[in-house]
Amino acid sequence: MGSLFRPKMPPLPPVQPLPEPPKAEVSQAEKDRIAAEQAAVERKRRGRKSTILTSPLGIEEEAETEKKTLLGS
Secondary structure, eight states, X not given: OTTTSSOOOOOOOOOOOOXXXXXXXXXXXXXXXXXXXXXXXXXXXXXXXXXXXXXXXXXXXXXXXXXXOOTTO
């Protein structure tokens, strides 16, 4: 009974294809600047790795769980 009083949906308009993006020519100087920026980012990222002291598996050394005793007390 609910479909009796519901209006019908109008047909959807056809989908238009996207226009082609404008093709911008990048100069060699601009390419060099972009490459230098990317190299700087990579250099900074690698510099951060040297401060990490553990591997992805965690610390591989055995933990010192025994307490030292005082002799002669």
